[in-house]
Structure formats: structure tokens, C-alpha cells
Amino acid sequence: MIEIKFRGRGGQGAVIASEILGRAFFLEGKYPQCFSVFGGERRGAPVFSFLRVDDEPILLKCQIKHPDQVIIFDLSLAGEMEISRELKQGGIILINTSREIGSFKELRAFKMGLIHAGPIARKAGLGDTYNTAMLGAYVRLTNLVNLGTMIEAIKAMVPSKVKANIEAAQEAYQQTKIYEVAGISLS
Amino acid sequence: MTGNHAVAHAVKLCRTPLIAAYPITPQTAIYEKLSEWEASGVLKGIMMRTESEHSAMASCIAASLTGVRTFTATSSQGIALMHEMLHFAAGCRAPVVMANVNRLLAAPWGFWADQLDSLSQRDTGWIQFYCENGQEALDTVIQSYKIAEQVYLPAMIALEAFFVSHFMEPVDIPEQEQVDRYLPPMDLPHKFDIDKPGFVVPVVSSELYRKYKHMAQVSMDSVKEIAGQVDQEFKKEFGRGYGIIEQVMVEDAEVVIVTAGSITSTTRLAVKGLRKQGNKIGLLKMRLFRPFPVEAVQIALRGKKKIAVIDRNISLGSGGIFCQELRAALIHSSDHPLIYSYIAGIGGTDVTPEVIQKISLEVMDRVDPFDQPIWVMDG
Numbered sequence: 001m002i003e004i005k006f007r008g009r010g011g012q013g014a015v016i017a018s019e020i021l022g023r024a025f026f027l028e029g030k031y032p033q034c035f036s037v038f039g040g041e042r043r044g045a046p047v048f049s050f051l052r053v054d055d056e057p058i059l060l061k062c063q064i065k066h067p068d069q070v071i072i073f074d075l076s077l078a079g080e081m082e083i084s085r086e087l088k089q090g091g092i093i094l095i096n097t098s099r100e101i102g103s104f105k106e107l108r109a110f111k112m113g114l115i116h117a118g119p120i121a122r123k124a125g126l127g128d129t130y131n132t133a134m135l136g137a138y139v140r141l142t143n144l145v146n147l148g149t150m151i152e153a154i155k156a157m158v159p160s161k162v163k164a165n166i167e168a169a170q171e172a173y174q175q176t177k178i179y180e181v182a183g184i185s186l187s
Numbered sequence: 188m189t190g191n192h193a194v195a196h197a198v199k200l201c202r203t204p205l206i207a208a209y210p211i212t213p214q215t216a217i218y219e220k221l222s223e224w225e226a227s228g229v230l231k232g233i234m235m236r237t238e239s240e241h242s243a244m245a246s247c248i249a250a251s252l253t254g255v256r257t258f259t260a261t262s263s264q265g266i267a268l269m270h271e272m273l274h275f276a277a278g279c280r281a282p283v284v285m286a287n288v289n290r291l292l293a294a295p296w297g298f299w300a301d302q303l304d305s306l307s308q309r310d311t312g313w314i315q316f317y318c319e320n321g322q323e324a325l326d327t328v329i330q331s332y333k334i335a336e337q338v339y340l341p342a343m344i345a346l347e348a349f350f351v352s353h354f355m356e357p358v359d360i361p362e363q364e365q366v367d368r369y370l371p372p373m374d375l376p377h378k379f380d381i382d383k384p385g386f387v388v389p390v391v392s393s394e395l396y397r398k399y400k401h402m403a404q405v406s407m408d409s410v411k412e413i414a415g416q417v418d419q420e421f422k423k424e425f426g427r428g429y430g431i432i433e434q435v436m437v438e439d440a441e442v443v444i445v446t447a448g449s450i451t452s453t454t455r456l457a458v459k460g461l462r463k464q465g466n467k468i469g470l471l472k473m474r475l476f477r478p479f480p481v482e483a484v485q486i487a488l489r490g491k492k493k494i495a496v497i498d499r500n501i502s503l504g505s506g507g508i509f510c511q512e513l514r515a516a517l518i519h520s521s522d523h524p525l526i527y528s529y530i531a532g533i534g535g536t537d538v539t540p541e542v543i544q545k546i547s548l549e550v551m552d553r554v555d556p557f558d559q560p561i562w563v564m565d566g
Contacts, residue, residue, distance in 0.1 A: 019355060026357060034355040057357075059456040061319070061350045061449035062537045062566075 001054040002144070003064045005086070008073030011043035013131030016157065017071070018049035020135060024145045024153035025053045033058040046077050053144075069142070071134060072096060073117075080106035094141050096134060101179050113141030114177045117168075124168040126161060136169030140176040147173055190321035190351035191216035193358045194260065194286045194344070197328035199230055200366040203256045203284075207235035207246035212298050213348040214262040214288040240265040244272035244283070251281035252387060254378030256332060259283070262348065263290035263304045270308065273341075277312025277403065279387060280377065282335035282342070284328060285313075289448070289499075290348040291534050299535020300347035302448060302500040306476075306508045312403055314342040314410055315477040317447040320351060322358050326427055327474075329366060333417045336373050338406045345476075347499070349535060350449040361425055369424045407478045414475055431475035432483050436462065440469025442550045443488060445496040447473040447509055450531070450538050454497070457543035468547045473509055481516040488517060491524045495550045497543070498560075499532035506530070506560035525556050531563035542566045 004021070008014030015036045022032035036049040050064045069092045070083060083093065084106050094113040095104075101114060115137035121130035132154055139147050151166050158165045179185055188196075195217050198206065210218045224230035237243040240261050247257040261269060266287050276283050291301035305315060314334060318324040324346045331342035346352055379385060391399070414431050422428030436458060437443055446454050451472045461468040471487055471494075473480075488494065498507025505511060510528035517523060529546050532538040542563055 022355060031357060032355075035349070035353055059452045060540070061354065061452045062539045065539075 001052055001058070002069065003067045004051040004053070004069045004071065005064055005067040006049040006051070006071045006073065007077055008047050008049070009043075009077065010045045010047050011128075012047075012073045013129050014047050014071075014073050015049045017131035017135055018051045020132070020150075020153050020157045021138065021145075022051050022053075023157055024135075024150045027149050027152060028145055030055060031057050033060075037063070067091065069093070071138060073131070073134065080104060083107065084109070092142060094134065094138055096130065101177070101185070109181055111141075111181060112179045113137055114179070115172050115175060117172060120171045120175065121168050124164040124171065126164050126168055130168070132158065132165040133168040133172035136172035137176040139169075140173045141178055188321065188358050189216060189353055189355050190324050190346050191288070191353070192220055193321035193325040194328055194346070195220035195224075196358075196360050197325040198258045199224060200361060200363060201256060201258075201329060201332050201370060202231065202367075203258045204232040205235065205247070205250040205255050205257045206232055206259065207237050207243040207250070207257070208259045208261070209237050209240045209243050209265060211240070211262045211265040213290055213352045214260045214265070214286070216352070217260040217286060217288075240269040241272055244269045244276060247283040247285075248272065248276050248279055248281045251276075251283050251375070252279060252377075252379050253381065254373065254375040256336075256373045257281075257283050258285070260286040260288070262288040263292055266304050266308060267292060270311070273308055273311035273313060275388070276341040278399070280339035280403070282332070282339055282373070282375070284331045284335055284342050284344070286324070286328065286344045286346065288348050288352045289345050297534060298348060300349050300449070300499060300532065301534055302345065302347070302498070302508070305343060305345045306500050306502075308343070309477055309508070312340065312407070313477060314340055314407070314414075314475075315345060316343070316474055317345045317476055318351060318474070319449050319451040319472070321346075321354065321356055322427070323429060324351060325358060325360070326421065326425070326429070329361070329370060330414070330417050330421055332373075333370055333420075334410060334414050336375070337413055338410055339375070339377075340403070340406055340410070345448070347449050359427075365424055369421065410478050411475070411480050411483070429474055431480045432487060433472040433474065434487050435470040435472070437469035437471060437487060437491075439467055440491065441467040442493045442495060442547055443469045443471050443491050444543065444547060445471045445473060445494060445509065445513060447476065448499065450497055450499060450543075453538060453540055454543050457540035457547070460540060461544060461547055466547065466551065476509070476512070479512050479516060484513065484516045485520055488524065489520070490522060493525045493527070493550055493553065495527045495529055495546055497529045497531050497538070497546065499538070501530050501533060501560065510560070525553065527553065527557055528560040529563060530560045531566070537566040539566055
């Protein structure tokens, strides 16, 4: 079973992103379980969304305390130490950031993907909603679902601007920088 | 889909012509989905947007007595406000079906899972089911109409906030033709004829009141058998069945954990883990709560030495409510087992496999009876 945590703010699309990713896994024959925890029902408030994926129906009906993977929409919400403490050993991190890998001193024990998703979304005409760009980056980083399946899931689930969302996912897939542990570049 | 949307699908599949409701978190998604379908024409019924839950239930009762299927959904403060009308629904023998998303009761305020809201309504004369996931909630709504419309009593389906209502999981949606085959149109013998107006709820003599109550009790008792039959028919048609209770590895168990709702699901996993370590732990799931399946529970737990009931609720000054009921049900059993009341998951706190494991191992070591509820403060 894989446990994934999405960290974002209300309005950034982290919840929808977790649902789209769940759908993509479902389309590939897996059993997803997706749920969200809100700090407050308003834009800008911290939002956590969770996704479990397994080969069989998931019996756990409780929160995810130590995820295998964390997807960070907004770095201002958590310090590196906090992320490092909550992630399982051998975990994977995807971060939306313009920073270089060298600046993430506390996360060198994890495989990481960096993507500056904002400009990609804006270029595709999506404004500040960069969740589909994050999903494209996720596919590139983890290789756990096919890009084609992800596009199918995006088509089925985004409420509008389907073409722009697909473009954002594809562009982010291309631009994602991947680093094995200790910041060694793979791309 | 979420548990809330699963419930909405069930209501649509049952072709319920009258839905009266008032939104309340975390049930609102049921209401919104049905409203969306009403607006798009997918739902053939009417949504009544009432000014309160009290009025929603009053509307359901009135509509039900004209012989149509009705539905409402509520939660927490909503079901508390509805309390008076719940007695009316049962007393009028109106087979109203309701989903209650279990949310804690204020104060203090919160939106989190806690079964006290529906358990506080246990004496209102409603049938009550507790569901562990969205699929079961969907299936139980369909089954509830079939039961309620045979015994002329209202039925409540309880699903916990967040862990069921908001967990998005694969759910199998039955075909409309299957549901039509399974659930015949409602036929209420005592329905109102609007061309010949009548009067409902007249003042009665003490003797007549007693007679009505006795008749309702006889009907309520029959639910234990009817719910079992309805579930078997359901399994034949849809391939899924649940039983009024379910036993998991109880036969050789030294300790049986008793749960209701979503904690059951997590316990299934915990029990597997405990078995692997060589601990003989079993699980008894309580699905039907009203009527309480006394005989089924007695048979399931015959000869057991130790039982731990996990309650996501507390009756202050007493203990976990499922535990109270279970202790009462087993009072005449020979070899009366030790029954421990564990309070876990109150106010939506997390009940992990580790918590269940800890309870199980603790009970393995216990030898003396303990009357007080035992609070689990981790998670």
C-alpha cells in the first residue's frame, strides 16, 4: 500500500488533485481511498488531502500519520524538519518551488522532485490553479501511473479548461527535475 | 465516490418521490447531490427545502402517510432538533428512511465523527443500522426501504462523519433494473386518501395507547428476522450481503472485539495482524442496533470468556452504549463472559490498528471484571 499526503492551501486545488490521482490509479486497476482534512472552510487555509492506494480494497478507516509520499503545493506551510519527520524512510517528496535542490538541506535523505508549477499553469491559461501541473510532475517523479492514464483522469474530473489542464500536466512532466537521495540529479 | 454520494445514489435508485431535508455539515453533500439531480432532471422526485430538520421530518411523515416513499438526511444538532418528530414517525407507523451522518453533539462545537447523535435516539422506535463504508451505506438504504415498508416502521442508516461520509472509495452502483426487481413500489395499507380527508394522531385512551405501543414492539421484534431475509435476498440479487451481525474469526477466539461502524473496518485489519502474531482475537460487528439482535449475539458469543466493546460514543454516567446493550443481551447466558467497555474515537479521534491491538492485548491480560468505561486517550 502507498500512502500519499497532499499539503496545500484552500483554493490551490490540492483536494481535486488527490481525487484525480485516485481516479488515475483506479483506471489502472488499483483500489484508491481518498480523503481530506480542512483547517477551515475558506480559501488560503491549510488543507491536507490524503490518498491510499493498494491492490485490494483498503480496510483502514483512519488518518495517515506517516506517508510514503508527500506532495507540497505550498512550502510556506511546513518546515523541512516537519516534512522529514512525518515522511517514512525511503519516502518521496514533490515540491512546487522555484528554489534549487541545494537549498533543501534537511531533505537530502529522500528522493525528490522539484517543479515550479505556477508559471506552467499561468502559461497554459489556468491562472493560479496549478494542481494538474503538479500531477504531471508526480507521474514523472514516481512513474507509478502512465501519463496517458493521468490525462484520462484529468479529462474525467476537471470541471473546466480540460485542454489547458492537460497541457499543464504534459509541460510539467517535461520540466520536472528529479533527484535521488542526497540531491543527486537524475535529469 | 464518497459515502455521502453513495447514499444519494441509493435514494435515486429507490425512486423516492419525496425528499425533505435541511442542510447540515457533514451531511450536506447528500442534499447537494440530490438537489443537483433534481435540477438536471435525473431525479424524478421532489426536493422539499424545509426551514428546519423538525419540519423536514414532519414533511416526510405526512408524505409517507399518503403512501409514497420518503427520504431525509441529517446529522448531529439536526437529528437532535428532529427528536420529537422521530417519535411521531414511529407512532404513525410511517416507513420513512433517513440517513444520519454521525457527528458529535455540541457543546463544544465540532464536525467530527461520534455516534452519540443517533444513539441518543435509540428509544424513538426507529430501526437503526450502522455502516462501515460507503458501499454498505448505499446497500443498507435500499434494504431499509424493503424492511421499513414490510413492518411499517421508520429506518435510520448511520454512517460516521469523515471516515465514511467523506472517504472516497470505489463503490459499486447497482443497475436500476436490479433495484426495481428487488424493491417493489411501496404499498401502504393505511395510506391517506386525499379525496376522503381523515385525521391522524387523535387522543387515545390509556388502554389504546398501550395496545399501539405493544403492536409496535411486536413489529420491531420481527425486524430481526425480516432484516436477515431482506439481506439474503439482497445478496442473491446484488452479490453482497452483510447479516444483521457479522462474525470474523470468532469461533476459536479468546477475546472478541465488538465494534460498530467504520472502526469495524480498521479492526478487520488489526485482527489479521493479531492472528499472525498468534493472538486468538475475533471480531463481532454490530450492524443492526434497533431492534438489538439479542438472540443472534447470544449465539455468536456462546462460551466466550472475554469481550471488549469499542464505542465511539459515551453515555455520561454510564459508559459505551453498544457495551450497555451487549451486557444486557448476555445477562442470562450461562458462563457469562467478562465484558469490558472501551471508549475510543470520541469526537472523531483516530482509531488506528495500533489502538485496537493495544486494547486486544490488554484484555488478554485482564482477569477481573471491570464495570467502568476505559478511555483510550491516544490517537
